Amino acid sequence: MVLLDTYEAGYTLGKLIGGFLTIxxxxxxxxxxSIIGRKxxxxxxxxxxxxxxGWTVLGWIGALxxxxxxxxPQVVVKPVVHTPVSVADELTKLQALRENGTLSxxxxxxxxxxxLNQPA
Structure with missing residues (x-):
């Protein structure tokens, strides 16, 4: 009887662990x-x-x-801010380009x- 009780306890524990693993x-x-799409x-x-x-196979396939x-990608529209550039700054840049040989x-x-002919 003791051996039978030990066998039944082991069998029940095995079924319990097997059932848990199955679940x-x-x-x-x-x-x-959900695991694949978690990020x-x-x-x-x-x-x-x-x-x-998900229980309707179609829902599960759709989710998969x-x-x-x-x-x-999320589209972020950033407004373009035009900073006014003075003519003097532009002339300085042009002179630097002429001096380094970029412009003839x-x-x-x-x-x-x-x-210089641009309207102000």
Whole structure:
């Protein structure tokens, strides 16, 4: 009887551990889309779809595809701020370009005339 009780206790413990491991494995498979998509911007939406509709195989496949798709970059529009540049600053830049040989004397004179003829 003692041997039988030990056998039954071991068998029950084995079934308990096996059942627990099965639940963990099945849970991991069920939430695989959420695990894959956890670093996406829409991770909570993927998790919600997976949790609520994952039991319908179509919902699970949809969540998996969404989790594996590329994350579209967020577009940030920055306004362009034009800082007014004085004519004197532009002339100084032109003179530096002429002195280091980037602009020829003719090009320098043309650009200088263009700057001086601009309306204020």
């Amino acid at each position: 963990v494995l099945m849970g991991g498979i069920y939430f695989l889309p 996406k911007r829409q991770a909570m939406s993927i998790f919600a779809l997976n949790l609520l509709l 595809i969404w989790a594996m798709s590329s994350d579209t 004397e003719t090009e320098y004179q043309q650009q200088r005339q263009r700057l």
